[in-house]
Amino acid sequence: MSRYLDLSRRKFLKTGAVTGVAVFALPLLTRQGPSATAVAAEAADADSDARLFIALQADGTVVITCHRSEMGQHARTAVAQIVADELEADWDRIAIEQALGDKRYGDQNTDGSRSIRFNLERLRLAGATVRHMLRDAAAEQWGVAAADCLVEQHKARHLPSGRTLDFADLAAAVADRQPPSADAVSVKARKDWRYIGEGKPIVDMADILTGKGTFAADVRLEDTVVAIIARPPVVLSKVQSVDAAEARKVPGVIDVIEMPANTEAPVQFRPLGGVAVLASNTWAAQKGCEKLVITWSDSPNDGYSSEAFRKQMEAANEQPGDVHYSKGDVDAALKGAAKTHTAQYYVPHLAQAPMEPPAASARFVDGVLEVWSCTQNPQADQSLIAGMLGLEESQVRVHVTLLGGGFGRKSKPDFAAEAAYLAHETGRTVRVQWRREDDIRHGFYHTVSAQRLEAGLDDAGRLKAWRHRSTFPTIQSTFVAGAEEPGFETDLGLRDPPYALEHIQAETGRVPAQLRIGWMRSVANIYHCFASQSFMAELAEAAGRDHRDFLLEAIGPDRLIDFAAEGSKFANYGGDTDAYPFDTARLKHVLRRATDLADWGRDMPEGSGLGLAVHRSFLSYVATVVEVTVSEDGELTIPKAWVVVDAGTVVNRDSVRNQMEGGSVFGLSAALDAAITVDKGAVQQSNYDDYQVARMPHSPASIEVEVVDSEAPPAGVGEPGTPPFAPALCNAIFAATGKRIRELPIGKQLSA
Amino acid sequence: MIELTVNGEKHSTEAEGDMPLLWYLRDIANLTGTKFGCGAGFCGACTVHIDGTAQRSCSVPLSEAANREITTIEGLAVNGDHPVQQAWAKHQVPQCGYCQPGQIMQASSLLSDNPAPSSADIDSAMQGNLCRCGTYPRIKAALLDLAEKAS
Numbered sequence: 001m002s003r004y005l006d007l008s009r010r011k012f013l014k015t016g017a018v019t020g021v022a023v024f025a026l027p028l029l030t031r032q033g034p035s036a037t038a039v040a041a042e043a044a045d046a047d048s049d050a051r052l053f054i055a056l057q058a059d060g061t062v063v064i065t066c067h068r069s070e071m072g073q074h075a076r077t078a079v080a081q082i083v084a085d086e087l088e089a090d091w092d093r094i095a096i097e098q099a100l101g102d103k104r105y106g107d108q109n110t111d112g113s114r115s116i117r118f119n120l121e122r123l124r125l126a127g128a129t130v131r132h133m134l135r136d137a138a139a140e141q142w143g144v145a146a147a148d149c150l151v152e153q154h155k156a157r158h159l160p161s162g163r164t165l166d167f168a169d170l171a172a173a174v175a176d177r178q179p180p181s182a183d184a185v186s187v188k189a190r191k192d193w194r195y196i197g198e199g200k201p202i203v204d205m206a207d208i209l210t211g212k213g214t215f216a217a218d219v220r221l222e223d224t225v226v227a228i229i230a231r232p233p234v235v236l237s238k239v240q241s242v243d244a245a246e247a248r249k250v251p252g253v254i255d256v257i258e259m260p261a262n263t264e265a266p267v268q269f270r271p272l273g274g275v276a277v278l279a280s281n282t283w284a285a286q287k288g289c290e291k292l293v294i295t296w297s298d299s300p301n302d303g304y305s306s307e308a309f310r311k312q313m314e315a316a317n318e319q320p321g322d323v324h325y326s327k328g329d330v331d332a333a334l335k336g337a338a339k340t341h342t343a344q345y346y347v348p349h350l351a352q353a354p355m356e357p358p359a360a361s362a363r364f365v366d367g368v369l370e371v372w373s374c375t376q377n378p379q380a381d382q383s384l385i386a387g388m389l390g391l392e393e394s395q396v397r398v399h400v401t402l403l404g405g406g407f408g409r410k411s412k413p414d415f416a417a418e419a420a421y422l423a424h425e426t427g428r429t430v431r432v433q434w435r436r437e438d439d440i441r442h443g444f445y446h447t448v449s450a451q452r453l454e455a456g457l458d459d460a461g462r463l464k465a466w467r468h469r470s471t472f473p474t475i476q477s478t479f480v481a482g483a484e485e486p487g488f489e490t491d492l493g494l495r496d497p498p499y500a501l502e503h504i505q506a507e508t509g510r511v512p513a514q515l516r517i518g519w520m521r522s523v524a525n526i527y528h529c530f531a532s533q534s535f536m537a538e539l540a541e542a543a544g545r546d547h548r549d550f551l552l553e554a555i556g557p558d559r560l561i562d563f564a565a566e567g568s569k570f571a572n573y574g575g576d577t578d579a580y581p582f583d584t585a586r587l588k589h590v591l592r593r594a595t596d597l598a599d600w601g602r603d604m605p606e607g608s609g610l611g612l613a614v615h616r617s618f619l620s621y622v623a624t625v626v627e628v629t630v631s632e633d634g635e636l637t638i639p640k641a642w643v644v645v646d647a648g649t650v651v652n653r654d655s656v657r658n659q660m661e662g663g664s665v666f667g668l669s670a671a672l673d674a675a676i677t678v679d680k681g682a683v684q685q686s687n688y689d690d691y692q693v694a695r696m697p698h699s700p701a702s703i704e705v706e707v708v709d710s711e712a713p714p715a716g717v718g719e720p721g722t723p724p725f726a727p728a729l730c731n732a733i734f735a736a737t738g739k740r741i742r743e744l745p746i747g748k749q750l751s752a
Numbered sequence: 753m754i755e756l757t758v759n760g761e762k763h764s765t766e767a768e769g770d771m772p773l774l775w776y777l778r779d780i781a782n783l784t785g786t787k788f789g790c791g792a793g794f795c796g797a798c799t800v801h802i803d804g805t806a807q808r809s810c811s812v813p814l815s816e817a818a819n820r821e822i823t824t825i826e827g828l829a830v831n832g833d834h835p836v837q838q839a840w841a842k843h844q845v846p847q848c849g850y851c852q853p854g855q856i857m858q859a860s861s862l863l864s865d866n867p868a869p870s871s872a873d874i875d876s877a878m879q880g881n882l883c884r885c886g887t888y889p890r891i892k893a894a895l896l897d898l899a900e901k902a903s
Contacts (some may be wrong), residue, residue, distance in 0.1 A: 072848030072885045205841055208849030210832040211785015211825035215850055218784035226779070251768065281779040282788075283771045355789050355797055355850045355884050404787070404850025405884045436790040654844055658890075662847055665886025688794035688882060697875040699888035 049126040050133070050179045052104060053083060060154065060168030062089040065097045067105035068115040069376045070204065071354075071403035071410070072662070073718045074655040075115050077202045081195040081651055082120060086127025086187055087134075090154035091195065093167070096203050101378025101398035109377040111411050111519070112573070113618040113716025116651055120714050121187075128187045129179050136180075137173040138165045190711065199652025204402070216359040216374035216401045217433060224361060224429045225254055227422055228285040230292050231274035231442045234681035235516055237299035238263050242275050246291040252284025253277060256292070257425060259418065260388075263297075265481040267516050269384050271414045272442055276422055282433055301681040304514035306448065309678075310346060313450035313471040316509030317344065321469055322485060325495040325568035328503035333465035337456025341542045345453070345531040346743040349676035350446035351691060352520045356404020357434040358415035362423035369396045369424060373416035374403040381413040385420040396420075407666070408519040412444045437686045444518025445676055447472045447489075451531040456503075461543030463554045466501055468532060470494055471509030472524075475517050484510035486524075491571040492617065493528030493723065496563060498587055500556025506568070515678065521666055525617045525723040530671075530744065533613035533727035537734065547612060547731065548595050558585035573619050579713045580619045586646050586708075587614060587621050593706055594623035594644040607631065609735025613724035618716025620647040621708075624664065624724040626700070628732040634751030636733070638668075641700040643721060648712035656717050657705040663721020664703055669693040671726035673745050754818045758783065759827025769815030774798045776814050777824060785825035785853050789882065796881030799854040799861075800824050806861035808880075825853035828860060836860045839894040847885035855881050859895055868903035869895060 055063040064083045068075040076096050084094050099105055107118060131151045138156030139146040148159050155164045207213040232238060238261035247256055261273040275292055279285035334340055360373035369391055375381050378398040386393045403410055419432040434442075449472035456465035470490075476483035486508050495506045520526070540550035560581035563570035572580060591614040595601075598610055607630050614623040625642045643660040650656050673692035677684050685691040730741040733750065741749060755764045758781060767780055772791075777783045777800070786809055789797030793811040800809045801823040828834050836859045839845075846852045855878070862869060862877040869877065874895050883891070 070848075072846075074847070201841070201844060202846070204849065205844075205846065206832060208846045208852055209837045209840055209856065210828075211783075211853045213849055214784075215787070217778075217788065220782060220784070281767075281771075281775060283768075283775040283779070286791075353884060355795065355848070355882060356787070357789070402850075403848060405848045407884070433788075436792070436795075658844065658847055658887075661889055662886035665888060666884070668886075669884075687792055688790050689792070693882060693884060694886070694888075695880075695882060696878045696888040696892065699886065701871065701889065701892065703889050 048179050049122060050129040053123065053126045054087065054130050056167060056171045056174055058168065058171050060093060060166055060171060062087060062094045062167065063097055064094055065099045067099040067108050068119070069110035069400050069403055069406065071110065071376065071406035073115070073659060074202050074652060075110065076204060077200060078116060078651045078655065079119070079123060080203055081200055082123040083127040085193055085195040086124045087131050088151045088153055091200060093154055098400050101382045101400070103379060108379050109411065110406070111376055111408055113718045113720065116714045117619070117716065120649070120651065124187045125182060125185060128185050130174070132180050132185050133174050133177050134167065134170050137170045137177060141165065141173065196651050197653065199654050213402050215356050215404045216372060217356070217431065219361050219372040219401060219431070221361055221363065221429045224431050225278045225280060226282045226285045227276045227278050227419070227430050227432045228282070228289040228435065229259065229274050229276045229418060229432065229438070230289050230294055231272045231438065232296050233441070234296070234299040235267060235272070235301050235514070236263050236265065237296045238273050239275060240295040240297045243293040244275070247277055247288040250279070250284055250288040250291060252280045253288040254279055255426065256288070257422060259421065266477065266479050268479060269380065269412050269414050269417070270388070271418045271421065276418070278422065278426070278428070278430065285433070286435065299681055301514040304678050304681045306348070306677040306679070309448065310450060313509065313511055314344060316471040316511060317450055317452035317469045319509065321471070321507035321509045323505060323507050324490045325504065325506040327505070327567050330465050330467045330503045330505040333503035334454060334456045334467070337464055338459045339457040339542060340454065341457070341539055342452065342454045343535055343538055343742055345451045345534065347449050347527040347530060348744065349448045349515065349678070350520055350670055350674055351440055351443045351676050352407035352409035353439060353691060353693060354405030354407055354409055357436055357439040358410065359431065359433050360416040360419040361429065361431040362416070362419035363429040364423045364427065367395055369420055370399070371396065371416050371420055372399040372401055373413065374401050374410055375413055375416060376403065376406045376411040377413065380411070381416045384413050384417050388417055389420060389424050407521045409443060412518055436688065440685050440687060440691050441683045444478065444516045446520035446526065447475070447517050449527040451527065453531060453535040455535070455539055457539065457543050461545055463499065463501060463539060465503035466497060466499060467505045468494060468497065469507045469509065470528060471511055472527070473511055473513035473517050475519060477513035478517055482512070484512055488571065489524035491573070492524035493532065493615065494524070495568045496570045496582065496616070497532065498561060498582065498584055498616065499554045514681065521663070522617060522719040522722040525615065526667070526670055526726070529613065529615045529723035530726045533615065533724065534730055534742065537611070537731040538740065546601070548591065548600055551614065552588055552591065555584050555588055573716070575619045580715065582616065587616055590614060590621045590623040590644040590646050590708065594625045594642050597642045597644070597704060597706065598625035598627065600625065604735070607736055609732045611728045611731025611733065611735055613727040613731065615723045617720045617723055620645060620715040620717065620720040622660070622720045622724055624728040626725070626728040626732045628729065628736050630733060630736045630750055636746070636750060638698070638700040638729070641703045643703060644706045644708065645720065646708035646710055647715045647717050647720070648710050649714045650707060650717070651714070653707050656707050659717045660705045660721040661703045663719065664725045665694055665699050667722040667725025668698065668729065671729055671744050671746055672698055673747055675745050754814055756817050756820055756822055758822045759824060765814070767814055769813060771814045772810050773800070773812045773814055773817045773822070774809040777809060783824050783826055787850055787853060789851065796858060797851050797854040799857040799881065801857060801861060804864065806858045825857060828856065834860060835898055836863065839898050843890045843894040843897070845887050845890040845894055847887055851881060851883045855883065855891060859891070863898060868899040871896065
């Protein structure tokens with residue numbers, strides 16, 4: 001299905017055949033084509049999405065440019081579906097091309113579950129615009145009224161006469177036309193969508209199944225040397241001395257180069273520094289790197305140890321914190337409650353650990369720094385590299401390969417900047433390969449967190465007051481030296497509790513960051529949802545009530561919650577509150593559906609249990625029910641999970657299911673055994689043996705996903721499946737065993 | 753000089769005997785379908801067949817691969833239509849796809865030993881192959897589908 005562009009036949013809408021456009025000699029790299037540069041260049045004199053995203057070849061092939069990174073969420077397929085649908089293109093006559101980093105595409109930062117939200121309407125309009133151009137070109141050719149013509153499945157048709165013209169016959173004419181203005185273009189009615197909705201099989205399937213997909217380390221350029229880098233074990237430490245004599249003796253080793261140090265906070269996206277070994281192949285570079293003898297300087301982060309830090313966070317939670325949401329009088333309400341309940345939760349640092357470790361190739365030729373990277377955010381690569389090397393951004397060309405998973409790690413372009421630095425320094429073509437150990441030890445970590453929740457119940461066991469305190473090193477510290485006050489993390493499951501309560505308060509404590517803190521799939525929702533949805537189950541238990549009934553009652557009547565009016569400056573994921581209100585009816589609906597599918601309330605055998613959680617994140621509503629069995633010696637198995645998602649309008653229903661399944665397994669990994677711990681500033685884990693992520697036997701044997709039919713605007717899909725899984729799992733464990741998990745990972749807690 | 757057969761073709765190389773087969777395949781033979789994930793046999797992304805059996809190419813030195821028959825994802829089926837590949841397409845298994853060559857090589861080895869594996873057999877055979885995207889339920893469904901056809 002996935003066909004790439006033959007440059008020699010490429011035609012552009014405006015200028016026809018490509019002439020005078022630099023086509024790079026890439027003997028072995030023909031897949032992730034470089035010609036998107038040409039598309040962007042064409043668009044420079046006509047800021048038109050039609051030209052930016054769509055090109056028609058002489059044979060009628062529609063070339064659709066995808067400007068979002070493909071990392072398993074099937075962005076390339078979804079973008080193609082939207083454009084091809086509005087364009088009335090035959091699905092078998094399209095080709096997908098991956099865009100370079102270029103501001104003309106607007107936002108290309110593929111995180112925050114925003115690809116469809118930001119682009120559905122924009123790409124529909126682009127496709128519809130070209131459809132109008134095809135219709136008008138055909139009408140002109142026939143000398144008939146455009147109103148008597150329509151475009152259908154790669155043909156323009158004159159309705160009165162039945163004559164048709166194929167896109168191939170119209171390619172030249174369309175190339176010379178100006179696109180109509182947006183107000184002269186009408187998009188299709190929803191009922192006429194062919195590809196948007198149920199969706200198509202993924203465009204990269206054949207490549208993936210045969211090993212032909214080009215991921216970052218698969219890029220093959222002439223005369224490439226491979227670099228493996230030894231990085232400082234503690235953030236802000238640098239090389240004091242290096243003895244490379246033995247490394248240089250390894251056959252195949254070509255050079256040893258010290259990287260620029262990164263010793264000043266904030267660390268930002270800059271590489272960490274260290275020493276690079278360049279060799280003719282990966283194995284030689286790796287052996288050479290192991291022979292380096294490096295002394296590292298002290299770092300202000302040398303005192304960071306996970307155990308002591310946990311106490312510091314928990315102590316912060318015993319004090320009043322910075323208040324982000326306050327309604328009523330929580331202190332008084334808690335004092336006056338018939339019953340109060342308090343619990344503390346802990347979630348460790350985590351690493352994204354995508355299956356493809358970071359990798360990038362770079363070369364510097366004729367003043368142009370060209371990079372091939374598995375980046376989620378190619379424009380960030382451009383600006384970091386330009387700034388670091390004193391180049392204009394226009395001199396930095398970033399090719400986006402397929403990503404072997406991203407999960408937030410690959411939003412940070414430090415690894416591409418390493419390749420760029422080495423290429424610039426040596427004049428060679430350099431591929432930087434991160435080992436798994438580098439990925440686990442030198443990441444941008446999901447933060448560690450401690451939370452304290454306290455609630456009051458009335459005589460009838462109804463929830464009356466809620467206080468949530470959360471303390472964690474903030475992502476802000478990566479960008480602002482010494483930052484301790486959280487930023488957008490408070491919008492992710494802390495200042496948006498969906499409960500109909502008179503007394504409610506959300507606070508954060510302040511602690512310093514001593515690792516590079518980044519974001520990982522669903523970010524702070526992971527720990528906030530784990531704590532709040534576990535605590536809700538604890539409260540139901542304390543009240544002697546059914547968890548589902550208790551939760552539905554706490555959410556209260558159907559309404560659109562106006563957090564601003566209630567004293568919370570909730571950012572709503574940047575979504576307009578008219579288009580994306582916080583709708584409790586939708587929240588309750590997914591909860592009811594998931595529990596119905598799971599037959600909630602049924603009798604369970606000894607050692608088995610069901611648990612639930614519901615959460616709104618990235619503007620989508622997700623409820624998860626997990627069934628567990630825990631053996632007498634504490635072995636956990638998960639026969640089944642049920643997920644119901646309301647993400648508004650969806651483009652590819654099966655990809656949404658896939659993301660809910662994958663998001664659930666990602667949440668499982670965060671719960672089961674994985675933890676990044678730190679001693680004297682250095683990460684103690686190194687590979688998948690001591691950083692254990694979920695394997696097939698741990699996974700639910702099946703995950704039943706229901707996607708709610710909705711015509712609401714599209715919301716996020718990549719991340720919202722993750723947050724509810726861990727609390728649903730731990731609530732199921734409680735139902736099965738009576739054991740309450742308040743600290744992740746679960747690890748050996750069930751056999752203790 | 754080390755000689756080996758890769759996807760039916762004779763290879764001879766001056767590469768060092770301690771170089772893992774993975775890096776020979778990727779860096780010297782330019783067969784990049786076999787992926788690097790961990791370098792230590794923990795993740796299965798580099799799985800190939802050696803004399804018909806799934807092994808981790810990151811943990812097999814080239815000297816041990818000498819005179820053996822190696823099959824990589826590129827050589828599993830000429831047209832990419834091995835029953836496992838077809839089942840993977842039918843069940844829309846891949847998300848990012850990075851681990852899938854290794855999963856497919858592991859799964860095809862399992863099926864040649866045991867054409868109708870049970871769910872427990874599948875767990876046991878596939879537990880060494882990590883997928884961070886979480887495609888495990890679909891991999892299992894695809895394999896159970898093949899098992900049903902075989903039995």
